[in-house]
Amino acid sequence: MKRIHIKKPDVKGFFTKVKNLKPEDIKRHYQEKKARRQRILEERRNSKFAKKMQPVYKWMNRFSLVLHYLLACVLNFLIEVISRHSFFEAWSYMTGTPLVFLFNAFLIFATFMIVYLFRRRVFVRILLCVFWLFLGACNGYLLLKRVTPFNAQDLKVLSDALELTSNYFNGFEIVMLTIGIVAVVLWVISMWRRGGQYTGKMHRIIAVIAVVASGFAYVGLTDVAIDKRVISNYFGNIAFAYEDYGFPYCFAASLFNTGINQPAGYSEETMAEINKDGCLNVSETSRSKEELPNIMFVQLESYFDPTEVEWLRFSEDPIPNLRKLYADYSSGYFKVPSVGAGTANTEFEVLTGMNMRFFGPGEYPYKTYVKTTPLESAASALSSLGYGAEALHNNGGNFYSRAKVYNNMGFDHYTSKEFMNILKTTPKGWATDDILVPNIMESLDTTDGTDFVCTISVQGHGDYPTEPTLENPEINVTGVEDEGKRNAWEYYVNEVHEMDKFVGQLIDAIEQRGEPTVLVFYGDHLPTLGLEAKDLKGKYLYNTNYVIWDNIGLEKKDGNIAAYQIMAEVFDRLDIHTGTIFNYHQQRRQTKNYLADLELLQYDIMYGKQYVYKDSGAPITEGHMVMGGKGCDDHQCCGAAERNL
Amino acid sequence: MEQLKGTYSIYGENFTKQSKVYINGEKQTTKFLNNTRLDLKESEIKDGDQIMVAQCGSSNTIFRTSKTYEYTGGQLVEVTDQDTDVENGRQAFVEQKEEKKK
DSSP states (O other): OOOOOOOOOOHHHHHHHHHTOOHHHHHHHHHHHHHHHHHHHHHHHHSHHHHHHHHHHHHHHHTHHHHHHHHHHHHHHHHHHHHHTOHHHHHHHHHHSHHHHHHHHHHHHHHGGGGGGOSOHHHHHHHHHHHHHHHHHHHHHHHHHOSSOOOHHHHHTHHHHHHTHHHHOOHHHHHHHHHHHHHHHHHHHHHHHHSOOOOSOOOHHHHHHHHHHHHHHHHHHHHHHHHTTSSOSOOSSHHHHHHHHOHHHHHHHHHHOOSOOOOTTOSHHHHHHHTGGGTTSOOEESSOGGGOOEEEEEEETTOOOGGGBTTOEESSOSOHHHHHHHHHSEEEEEEOSOSSSOHHHHHHHHHHOOOGGGSOTTOOHIIIIITTSOOOOHHHHHHTTTOEEEEEESSOTTGGGHHHHHHHHTOSEEEOGGGSOOOOBOTTSOBOGGGHHHHHHHHHHHSSSOEEEEEEOOTTOSOOOSSOOOSSOSSOEESOSSHHHHHHHHHHHHHHHHHHHHHHHHHHHHHHHOOOEEEEEEESSOOSSOOOGGGBTTOOTTEEEEEEEESSOOOOOOOOEEHHHHHHHHHHHTTEEOSHHHHHHHHHTTSTTHHHHHHHHHHHHHTSOOGGGTTTOOSOSSOOOEESSSOSSSTTOOOEEEEEO | OTTSOOEEEEEOSSOOTTEEEEETTEEOOEEEEETTEEEESSOOOOTTOEEEEEEEOSTTEEEEEOOOEEEETTEEEEOOOHHHHHTTTOOTTEEOOGGGGO
């Protein structure tokens, strides 16, 4: 072993050296460095060990396809370990459904065909491994924070996500993350120089053919696997789908399978049959203009009645206002398309009446369609009856691209966080919902006559801190053994209590205003608190609660409603018949082929030839929305610019 | 006058944290005091400068702009140019690119 000598730093010598430095010296220094490096690499290549390994490498190159498949299996297993946060769960997934496991490994294997295009094979293999493990790590991390796994939409909402980085990561995590990424990048670069290179003859054309062929093989194999029910191409719950069908397949599906595929039997004749005599194009009501009430929908973020959880105990009822509403007005379970996340999809179903199940697995139509293309909605449908259409949201206007989405849906105004004078936030930094009350009232003033108002709240947004956060919580929660979980539940329940207060304030304000109004409250999905179906009284993870309040004496009619049906249902109770999809629900609900024809209708409107609009014309061709609700002329009047020295 | 360092205050209505002042089309570091007052600490305003307030969202989106005012002798005078008035409040989706030039 060498002794460590600590040399006294030669400060003076260093300075004389620097002083006499010539450009040639620097050049020579770098040349020497380069030569030295080459020599080391050469030595390494010719070392005893490398010589000994050469036949092995040769053998490995010969059987590279088999070895790639083995590597793919190892990678697949690691990805699942990271995704499931558990070695044993990954193991039972692999041994329990070996076909699914091998199918996913095949996808990874297919990407390894690229290796044969390059001489630096080791480097390319490393790059592919890093790529797959990085995707796995993203999934693993996101699943710590929410229940929706990593999918292609996350790549598209990256701009939103970056803005929310501070909500998802703390400072320490960001630093560690940066160090980790930099280290991996440096290592990969060093392997570019040091990694073994293939010395045999290259067959690039064959390699290209192999890449294409393996791509087709994957597509073909997917069809066979779906046919044999090894995997499914419909994700009832994206989180469970990832667990059952594996990360690589599900991620790829979310990347390549979006929109609605043309259903069997789609033709002009079929659509004419569904839209007989233009029955879906009507826009009518028996009510006179004075009798038409304001229609308001309030989507409460992550809201459901917490007393639905079997084992939770509360010091007092967290939702006294809503409880009273449930008793006095039409209410029931609200079937939503998402659990623990996916706000925008519940919103999409409510506003358009369309069913999420026909779209690609894990898709957000807001992102994949409505952001760029006009689409009829409750806003456009009610506008044709003379309603003003207002949208409000106390979070950033670009979140889920709502500023563009609402414009394309035919709203008149959209008041986002940027237009609200927000003074209060939750301990986690979300705006509180009470700010919505004055803003909703103002939005009613923006247009003459009756209004359709869609409000999206944010106060209950996750995550819910496991450390004690509230100083004097109004509601104490018991019944949870784990203290961290109890803290999270207590935080959540108190936010729900705040939402309930907001509900009370809003109804007071509307009663004071005295206009005829129908007001619907519903939760968009269950909170991200690890609930399972058996924990709930309803034994179903896709149920939240709704209530339809009114001051026009509607009959109380309880029942369970799906998110895509509620708008049509509310319209029906008011004898309003407008909007292609809403008319469809009103006329065809509980008839034969209801869902199959709904799929045809959705396909026709969004991706097909729009045969249903043939005679009536499209209800919306472009947006006309103005941001902010307040009067157009006097917004932000600058009175004076004053200089204070 | 433009050599002196000081703070300008813009008075108006309905300001929020996301209100940003633009001078001749350039976004300024704007401090939100309350919903009727914005402060500019680092900006210089000369006579003839065009001043406007915009509500900005993420990724440099301008959701909505106020009318444009001209700074003359310590006063803001509304610019009644038809071209800017017609589009007022309808520029929700104008992506702002000038910022990157800096």
